[in-house]
Amino acid sequence: MALIQSLRLEQRLLAGLAKFPKKFYYLEKFIGDEDFTSHSYKKIFYHLKRSILNGDSVDATTLTAKLEAEKLCFLDEKVGTYDFISNLFENPIKEEMVEQTAKDLKPFTARRRIHAAFLEGAEKMKGLKNASLDEILSISDKVFNNEITYYDGDSGPENIYDELMEVIEDLGNNPISEVGFVGPHKRVHEMYGSLLRPGDITVILARSGVGKTKFCMDFCTKVSLKYNNVPILHFDNGEMSKKDLMFRQMSALTGIPPYYFETGKWRSIEWNGMSNEQIVSLVRSQWPKVKDMKFFYFNVANYTTEAMIQLIQSFYYSSIGRGNPLIFSFDYIKSPLEGRGSQSQWQEVGTMIQKFKSFIQAELLHEGNPVISMITSVQANRSGIVGNRNSSDLPDDAGQVGLSDMITQQCSHMFLLREKTLDEMRNEPDFGTHKLKPIKTRFLGKSAARATQQIMMPNNRQRKNEVFLEVNGFSVEEKGDLVDFMNGDRTDNVEPIEESDNAGGLPEGI
Structure with a gap:
């Protein structure tokens, strides 16, 4: 099967970023490591990106030195590292074509991702013999949604009054009680x-x-x-670990200081006028409640x-x-x-x-x-x-x-x-x-x-x-x-x- 790639476009985009580093800021959210299929091209992109973000100068000599420090070679191109990088800087790409080159390259990335997602999805579908339609769609979402990247061209300025009447009248016909979540205060x-x-x-x-x-x-x-x-x-x-927050949340639910949960002494204390039996009962009364709570921690x-x-x-x-x-x-x-x-x-x-x-x-x-x-x-x-x-x-x-x-x-x-x-x-x-x-x-x-x-x-x-x-x-x-x-x-x-x-x-x- 033919590889889903365009080394010509990958090389052209690298050349554009090397010659016009400021263009990266316009494309930062659009392009990434996954857009390059060659290991050597990925490394070039990595060093270009870091140099641009750090405000360092981007030139052939410095970039070559960074690549040679990693013993990177260009066997497929049959040229030395410095010659290859120099050719990037000599590429005739114009500044106004850098963004278009990125857009031309993106469909190849999308095709690779979707192809991989279809293969993964096909394997998952084989194991869903008794699954409901909702379960099948949910699993499909998890497989595909994080792989597909959409991009749309700018639609240009829009007149806010064009749809004003329709929006206001529609809300009048279908009023909502609140905008956003109602807080506790x-x-x-x-x-x-x-x-x-x-x-x-x-x-x-x-x-x-x-x-x-x-x-x-x-x-x-x-x-x-x-x-x-x-x-x-x-x-x-x-600043705070997962356990720190667990003890805090348990304290918030019961009013009992975190110390007694950190040390495990909550089963053997009397506190604030409550007997040991009352404290144990209070703590354990929270278990049906917390089993459905969803607070995901990440450091x-x-x-x-x-x-x-x-x-x-x-x-x-x-x-x-x-x-x-x-x-x-x-x-x-x-x-x-x-x-x-x-x-x-x-x-x-x-x-x-x-x-x-x-x-x-x-x-x-x-x-x-x-x-x-x-x-x-x-x-x-x-x-x-x-x-x-x-x-x-x-x-x-x-x-x-x-x-x-x-x-x-x-x-x-x-x-x-x-x-x-x-x-x-x-x-x-x-x-x-x-x-x-x-x-x-x-x-x-x-x-x-x-x-x-x-x-x-x-x-x-x-x-x-x-x-x-x-x-x-x-x-x-x-x-x-x-x-x-x-x-x-x-x-x-x-x-x-x-x-x-x-x-x-x-x-x-x-």
Whole structure:
């Protein structure tokens, strides 16, 4: 059988990238190692890619040295390494043809992948003697979906008013209860809408040790439970192990400190007024609940952004299934492994968050709609350390965002999470231990006016609304907002969020 390849196009694309390195940035998400069939061509592409991403110069002498260090030879071409690389730089390809060459080469990659997928699928089908139609289609999805890469030409600018009437009237005829998942905190959802909207990113800003991870894990877990255990994919940046999170989650479910689970002493203690028998009963009462919960952990320390995105995509198609929702929790944003030579730290972080946003909003779609909701966190600046300071001394604003302004630009919601100061604990009794302050709100909920209004305080000064939280161990509960405080009320004393007609199922907008 003839090989599915075009060495001429592979060589031509390598020549284009060698002569016009900046073109790689336009093709970075489109081409990869799998587009080259020759081992030597794969190595050339690898070194070209690393040189371009690191901001190094690309020339025949340097590239040859890197290839010769790996003892790479070109037996099929019957030329030496330097001669072959020199021929690449002398190739007559023009800059405007580089992208077209990549597009011409891609069908060969698609054919190889589909051919391999058909062979794998054929083998799997042989073993499905008593499978149902749904099982057959599900297995087919897992075999094929991660292998097929589609690319479409740009359709060009579109007039937003062309379909405006149809869209608005259609929604009027078929109203939906919510856009995105309803979170566990009444005031937060009423004022700011869903913090887990498919295709959007919510960022929690806080100092180290304040509770970024607690808040995000608690929020995602409670949302997942509300919607029949929607899967959560949690990436950890190398700071917490799988077992660390297991003990935390068990503590959140039972209220028992993680220490007793870490040491295994939960079977032999009395704690917080509970007898040993009660504690054992409480712990074991969680087993029917946790067997259906879906919280997938992966340590991505030393992973590049591209590798993380590829992992999400592979996991989604193989374990979640196309069209199904996924909550993605990333703990947390910091300088990525990869750099671009002359890029500063804030540029590298900005590039990383841009790639995540592009991936969940425009790349992994089902019938044109996003399916992944993302929540993440970032460390606040040192000026946000509470310590023994008064609330008036804290700059609770966007200036707290560390690393890059592009984090703020790319997210839909950003909140500052901090512990209450001593004067706040004294002046706001029974209203929690922490504050959640809005920094950016691209979307608002049905109580938009409440979210944006300035509240007059007893000292005749106005303050922007904020939410009070009670962080108890690894569980987070809302205690109302500033309006509730001024009215002497709390969230746990007012009506809960109304359940929609499809409570327990997915929101109609997903």
